[in-house]
Amino acid sequence: MILGKDSRNLIDELKNFKGVKINKLYCLDEDSFVMDFIYPRYNSVSSLFYDTNSIVISHRIVDGIEKWKIIASSSMVSHILEKLENTTNLIDFKEINLKKLERLLDKLTDRNLSFLKIAHKQGLFDYPKRKTLLSLSKELGIKPNTLLYHIRKSESSLLEILIDEYYSLL
Missing domain, CATH: 3.30.1340 (Histidine-containing Protein; Chain: A;)
Incomplete structure (x- = not known):
């Protein structure tokens, strides 16, 4: 992203600079641009x-x-x-092998993942909470302990994937 009153001057210099190949240039407004370029x-x-x-x-x-x-x-x-x-x-x-990642994601059951998605969308994880566990479980027609079990199983599986596979990449 290129911002500022001298944006056009910089772009002109890059166009004339040997070795720089501009693939795409998007004009956002008078003084701001997004440029995709290669400088090998x-x-x-x-x-x-x-x-x-x-x-x-x-x-x-x-x-x-x-x-x-x-x-x-x-x-x-x-x-x-x-x-x-x-x-x-x-x-x-x-190296992260996608097949290994798929096997880890398979530990998440559809039911666990769907409850986790619903809880997230309904604001159970927001601060302050938009929904409580009790009110969400009533809406879903299940016991609070059952909902909590499914959410925690999902969280545990996702944390395992995050810690085991991605932590060393951070």
Whole structure:
């Protein structure tokens, strides 16, 4: 996103800068734009992801350490890992297999998940609560303990997925 009175000057400079390829430029108003562009730097992590048709979900630099989250074809993972090991000071590499994630999500029963969704939409988790457990259970025609059981089972399964699979990516 490019904001400010000199936005057009910056965009003109980028258009004339060798190596920058502007894919799309969206004008939001007179002084604000969203630009999708590529500035490949050879032998860089970003060029590796570009060359392997990976999708960058996020890129953060925390205390001098780059953290990348990408989606890559399973056939490219070993190539990406090898290149990263050879060209960078790789600290950690974590692969999340979607089939494994599906198995973990299968632990959530449809009933548990539906009660969790209803509780969330009705404001049971808001502060202050828009709905109490007692009023929600009456609306659903089930005992409060039964509703609480289903919600806690769902929460437990989701926390297991979050902690086991995603914690190291944060």
